[in-house]
Amino acid sequence: MGRLEEAKKLGLTEEEYNLIVRTLGREPNDVELGMYSVMWSEHCSYKNSRPLLKKFPTKAPHVLQGPGENAGIVDIGDDLAVVLKIESHNHPSAVEPYQGAATGVGGIIRDIFAMGARPIALLDSLRFGELDDPRVKYLFGGVVSGIADYGNCMGIPTVGGEAYFNDVYKDNPLVNAMCVGIIRRDEIIRGKAQGVGNSVMLVGAATGRDGIHGASFASEELSEESESRRPSVQVGDPFMEKLLLEACLELLKEKWVVGIQDLGAAGLTSACAETAARAGSGIELDVALVPRRETEMTPYEVMLSESQERMLIIVEKGHEEDVKRIFEKWDLFAVKIGEVTGDGMLRVLENGKTVAEIPAKSLAEGAPVIKRKGRKPAYLERQDLDCSKxxxxxxxxxxxxxxxxxxxxxxxxxxYQQYDHTVRTDTVVRPGSDAAVLRVKGTKKGIALTTDCNGLYCYLDPYEGGKQAVAEAARNLAVTGAKPLAITDCLNFGSPEDPEVYYQFEKCIDGIAEAARFLEIPVVSGNVSFYNESSERKIFPTPVIGMVGLLEDVSKHxxxxxxxxxxxxxxxxxxxxxxxxxxxxxxxxxxxxxxxxxxxxxxxxxxxxxxxxxxxxxxxxxxxxxxxxxxxxxxxxxxxxxxxxxxxxxxxxxxxxxxxxxxxxxxxxxxxxxxxxxxxxxxxxxxxxxxxxxxxxxxxxxxxxxxxxxxxxxxxxxxxxxxxxxxxxxxxxxxxx
Amino acid sequence: MKSAIIVFPGSNCDGDCFHVLSEVLGQPAEYVFHKEKFSAGDFDLIVLPGGFSYGDYLRAGAIARFSPAMESVLKAAERGKLILGICNGFQILLEAGLLPGAMMKNRDLKFHCHDVYLKVGTADSPFTNLYLPGEVVKMPVAHGQGNYYADEDTIERLKSENRIAFYYSDEKGRVTEKANPNGSAANIAGILNEGRNVLGMMPHPERCAEEILGNADGKKLFKSILEYLEGRSKIGKIGRS
The missing domain is CATH 3.90.650.10 (PurM-like C-terminal domain)
Structure with a gap:
């Protein structure tokens, strides 16, 4: 098989392949092709959505970190800040509901503590088919237990969310998890691999073969073959993550920590490429140094594994032993796998021999944007309903x-009674209300949290539906007494290759952007999930709005x-x-x-x-x-x-x-x-x-x-x-x- | 009143207990890591907090009981020090043999997080002396393995020795099957050891000790301990000390 054919099999287009060849000045080898294919998947590159996402208002005086990092951050006064992010785990949950949902929760929690913040709350926005279908019941039960077991073990209260049921979600349920953290303003840390010679360390769980090509799986439609994708679904271990959380928060108090990044979709490849690209540097690492839980893993497998509960840490040279000491306390390993370089390359070695060499920026940011044109769906032309009849x-x-x-x-x-929602003793208003309210210990303040979206509204009028989701979320916060502060959005749609879906996507974004601008609520983080469809049905366009608000005096909620x-x-x-x-x-x-x-x-x-x-x-x-x-x-x-x-x-x-x-x-x-x-x-x-x-x-x-x-x-x-x-x-x- | 809060890998209510003891009660408290042994003489109260020690792997509390810190807890218990195990802490106390019986998964195999009503079984303990016997209080539960089991003889003995600290009840204090959230034998929510210096309970008093959380019924439990240690409680001194 030719290289191009292989690239296509991995989901890359001919145009993309040619660009890779031009960038490298040669044909990519297997490892490089694998790395490109996951990083340039829709899931990691946002190549279909990037231009449209620019429409969101993202700035305000209280925004400390907008989109582009692991999570967004807003100032709440008293030297404190709130960190927020929502993410989807739809496809894994459609195939393996328990692990799919559990690892969705695990991933979003890591995004929050990767900023140095203590995660304090989880919310889950769920969509399923109608519950009289036995498979839907299985998916629903599995997802709820998966969320419960992971969040409960972590000791992070699940305080809110939503659940909608409609046949359009029958084959492709939506599982969106949001996490909120709190941090002192001066302790914020970012995912950057800075300083030539600094050490790149891998901490947490050992690496196995699970989740290889998970990101690519998330970037295609569900089909008969999806069942065979079960190995692409990662397996979660919340106990390991709890140890990792405590160890990382202990570590991040140290001044010699340069950067930290969660290993999520596309695993080590993505974590290295993104941290290096953000800092404009390079990373050289040796896969032979990566601790494994399976034998005879190839460099390809190590670089693409999506094994859970791992973090990449960049520390000043000479502090490797200090890192080890902290992680050993929590019975976790911390291993130096490489170092920061100045040449902008992500260089992968195996026992000293180069097996891949790619410009980090090209991997992380170089996926060519796909400009698509939407077409107004036919159903929108003939939808007028005469209510007088x-x-x-x-x-x-x-x-x-x-x-x-x-x-x-x-x-x-x-x-929600299967979710621990009272742990941490901050939950002032519990689930079942318009929005959850949490006190902020050490202050008089409180924060309110909600997720909202009505998929049917968005289906029948994408622009108005997008607007409404923002307005509704803001209203849900206001009725608790909280002033809306920031949005994190999870945009769930069908295939962007379908012009009608693309139209829905574009219009929903316009509606969200318009409402966010008018109501002065910036979008600080988010996630796009495409390809939520099967051969039988497409989901409603479902742009879920997660929102955080502030109460100056929580006792007045x-x-x-x-x-x-x-x-x-x-x-x-x-x-x-x-x-x-x-x-x-x-x-x-x-x-x-x-x-x-x-x-x-x-x-x-x-x-x-x-x-x-x-x-x-x-x-x-x-x-x-x-x-x-x-x-x-x-x-x-x-x-x-x-x-x-x-x-x-x-x-x-x-x-x-x-x-x-x-x-x-x-x-x-x-x-x-x-x-x-x-x-x-x-x-x-x-x-x-x-x-x-x-x-x-x-x-x-x-x-x-x-x-x-x-x-x-x-x-x-x-x-x-x-x-x-x-x-x-x-x-x-x-x-x- | 100086407290030690044992931190096991996977404990997640350690911070909550610390907050109540230090901020709400204004008493000194310290974390003790599970790998450390400590001297019982340094503390008046030892708290085994809730959470998922060792991920609940094998069986809730089954691995944590082998921690070095637990050796010190056993010695402290023997010396009559006050030991409070909440939720996973209760499970560890059972596994360690400091309290009789065992925990099974909840009857419906689901995790339960909601408020329950509790009938106070005895006010004659360092932990409950400010409650009235038979008083009904409200506390949150949050557990997947809270289905308490002991053989009939043990239950009879617990009853006759007045060692059942809390029963799951309804709002009026009726101990009914319907009010039992997890299938526990005799609706048992918390028990004392023979010496009355060790209490294990599934509900979380630390989660309901402040008005802002909508319920302060749990504060009395911590205040009872303070009253007792400062010699003001109506029950006087228990056992050896």
């Missing part, structure tokens, strides 16, 4: 119960639960008639269509300002974002969380089902004691947000009456018990039933 159900109480029991809305306790009978319940924001893309249409009528709700960013911004101000002034006893399932579901959720009822009357000429279950944006349901209403009205007037009294918190009954100006009326009357039952048991029944 949808007959309104007689019994809206039944509708509400059905919605509360839909796995997309129902309690996720079955999932707010939650969604109603607190006191007699409190007034108010709506902050305006109801408009928008039924499209709702969970209501999906669950009751089986329709996934219509125009998703629009976000008016100006209105959103004013609402966020009002909410933050009202919470800071102590005006609100509860606040809850109105999202999937609409107003009725939002009120019901506040009731269930507080174990209290609601009685109210809403006057509106919007058709009752749209009023109660439509998902129009920029709305918050809040409760407050009656004497605070004038003060709230004043703040709302300043902010330019409408406030409507909806009713009152009562002991246990749930009653909503809707009246229009023509004398028509509709009502929902339920007991708190039946609502709670529908909401809390549904997911468990689906999974275990």
């Amino acid at each position: 949808i007959r309104m159900p007689e019994n809206l109480g039944d509708v509400l119960l059905k919605l509360l029991g839909s796995p997309n809305i129902a309690s996720k306790a079955w999932i 707010c939650t969604l639960a109603f607190k006191k009978p007699g409190d007034l319940v108010v709506l902050l924001g305006v109801n408009t008639e928008e039924l499209g893309a709702s969970e209501y249409l999906r669950v009751i009528f089986g329709i996934e269509g219509g125009r998703p709700p629009r976000v008016d960013l100006d209105r959103e911004k004013r609402l966020l300002i009002l909410c933050l101000k009202a919470i800071r002034q102590g005006l609100l006893n509860s606040a809850h974002d109105v999202s999937e399932g609409g107003l009725a579901v939002a009120i019901a959720e506040s009731c269930i969380a507080g174990n209290l009822g609601f009685k109210g009357k809403i006057r509106s000429d919007i058709r009752p089902d749209a009023l109660l279950f439509g998902e129009c944006q920029s709305r918050i349901v809040a409760s407050l004691s009656e004497d605070k209403l004038p003060a709230l009205m004043e703040v709302a007037r300043e902010a330019g947000v409408e406030v409507t009294v909806l009713g009152r918190v009562v002991l246990e009954h749930f009653l909503i009456e809707v009246k229009d100006s023509r004398g028509g009326s509709k009502r929902i009357e339920l007991s708190l018990g039946e609502m709670a039952e529908a909401w809390s048991k549904s997911l468990e029944r689906k999974v275990e039933g």
